[in-house]
Amino acid sequence: MNTLKTIVTLNAATDACQLCHAKSVCFSSHLKTEDLHRFKDAVVHKTPIERGELLFMAGDNIKSVFVLHSGSVKAYLESEDGDNQITGFYLPGDVIGIHGIEKKCHTDTVEALETSSVCEIRFNNLDDIFDSFPALQKELLDFIFKEMNHDQEMMLVLGKMSADRRMAYFLLDTSKRMQEHGLSNSRINLTMTRHDIANYLGLAVETVSRILTRLQKSEIIHVDRRSVTIINRARLEKIYSCSGNEHIGHRNNH
Amino acid sequence: MNTLKTIVTLNAATDACQLCHAKSVCFSSHLKTEDLHRFKDAVVHKTPIERGELLFMAGDNIKSVFVLHSGSVKAYLESEDGDNQITGFYLPGDVIGIHGIEKKCHTDTVEALETSSVCEIRFNNLDDIFDSFPALQKELLDFIFKEMNHDQEMMLVLGKMSADRRMAYFLLDTSKRMQEHGLSNSRINLTMTRHDIANYLGLAVETVSRILTRLQKSEIIHVDRRSVTIINRARLEKIYSCSGNEHIGHRNNH
């Protein structure tokens, strides 16, 4: 378990990007055709990794950046006591493995939530990353800044919000991100466990479970195992934005 | 209150960097002499801002990046309900105003904690920021990545740690950063209020106050108003790293 897969270079690497179903959301889509060829030479497709397997671990040397091709993964920081903190969930098109670039080694560990595959963009020299593909520089930076904004937003969520608001935030944010990645924005497919959600939001599993149940009883969402459908987005947004007012149902409303 | 100061270009801009007491910690120290001249032309020194005044606000257009020259500032996110979240405290040499660059407007607000001054590095075009001074590119990126790692670390602090651990983290981290900036690492001068510390750590003011008192009674730190001296760093580190064990004194140990 948790072994790193060996790298397999595809013969058809040149065509791979054209055929890639994540093409439209991949940051390489911003390259001009002449650059695209050089880019493809740097790209290595890795064999899929299974649920629970690691893409890399905190401490590993960084020699490349990854773009998630299919599936979904979680990134987490390892704490001194085994109490990890999930820092994010990633979807196809997302850039992975940029944290700790300046230290030349990963600061986080990335683990597959389901069978997933990535494109690995190799660099001879880490300092090259921003020089090799000038056209990609802006895209990569945009991604880095988006990541920073997300992390700061999480500071607000974790530092200030009630459990209900955190959960509402998670559902709305996941919905938004799925939409940005070309997926349905009302039916959310949770590839992570309740435990992962709880960890990410700084809550206990039981709390996550209870809130989901309450949201369902209030007919704001519909929950079926790992599939969550947003029924009443307005009320969910109200729970997220309002600190008071909109409460989720009562103990017994029969 | 809270008005932005007008910009004053110093005649002696060329010498300013040489004379600057933050020179050794400023990222411009990595420039070669030929670049340094071009750099100085881009630098504008702003008149000092007083405690409570804003350097910029969330939503303002970004047309430059700042380096803190003297004093200290806090950055915070504004929440929909007036409940802000402080995302960081900055010391001389720190780069400020990089969040939201890809959106071309600030995502956070920066406010002086004491009389402070900054160097403003102007850019004609935001996309220039990483092209104008190739030698600075790495330094600026290092700073950005360091910031990202800090933000993620805060996710762990806010998501997983007890109030005691958060406080220990804050004291140790502040101490470390002050040392990196060439200041004493055992006597910490807190330029922010208890309220700010509480906000930053996701706690109530009263909790911060109580923990400081307890830490003092246990002879781990000495508190005198805004000045905190670390007496027993080992025990403080134990509180930070251990989740259990090392507890801070008892109610009454007389």
Place this chain on the structure above:
DNA sequence: CGATGTATTGAACTCGATCAAACAGTGTGG
């Protein structure tokens, strides 16, 4: 001085954690 912002301390309360147990899927192997 009094006035104001900041800090401490005490008492009561609450949200969410923890503990405990049952339940639901999903294999796995006889």
Place this chain on the structure above:
DNA sequence: CCACACTGTTTGATCGAGTTCAATACATCG
């Protein structure tokens, strides 16, 4: 096909860390 182990999820009952409310102390400054 069923018994089983195993992992993930739900639900209930209890507990406690930290919040909230309230009052007081302290520092600084007009």
